[in-house]
Amino acid sequence: MAVDIVHLQHDNLLYEYGLHTQRLQPWAVLNAPFESSWALAMPRTRSTLHSHHEHEIFIAVRGSAVIECDGDETPFAAGDVAFFQPGKRHRLLNDGDQEFMFYSVWWDEEMSERFLAQNRAKTQA
Known part of the structure; x- marks a missing residue:
């Protein structure tokens, strides 16, 4: 296969922070300095x-x-x-009649350090 794809699985979403989500990392083929997920806010819902x-x-x-x-x-x-920014209290409000979809990406220093260490190990091997 020329490209690796993670498909959105509507029938297998997790319920986190008051939203329906699908985590995309960790992903065996992708060493990334971040984590991410798809998130769906159903009509008239609010995340935590x-x-x-x-x-x-x-x-x-x-x-x-x-x-x-x-x-x-x-x-x-x-x-x-x-x-x-870190420490900001936040949530998503979907007071409308339609589903709202977004992609969330988050990172911290530990994720970045892990990414750099894994890349250094690969180049030194």
Whole structure:
């Protein structure tokens, strides 16, 4: 196979942070300095308000929603990208009648160090 693909499996999603998700890392063929997942917010749902030590990006793929971050609400629609600094309390609000889909990517220093160490080991072998 020329390319490795992970297919979105609608029938096998996990329920995390109040959303339906599919984790994409770890992935045996990809050594990456980040982790990621697809996330689906069903109509009239809100994800769990949370914060964490990682940096995080949401990339809106389909639909529209609102992002709440540290008490402020901002419209978020397909084509938009949002960045959350570590420690920011955030969640996604989908008060509409349509499913909202986004891709989430997060990283921290430990992930970056692990990535660099694995690449160094490969080049030194």
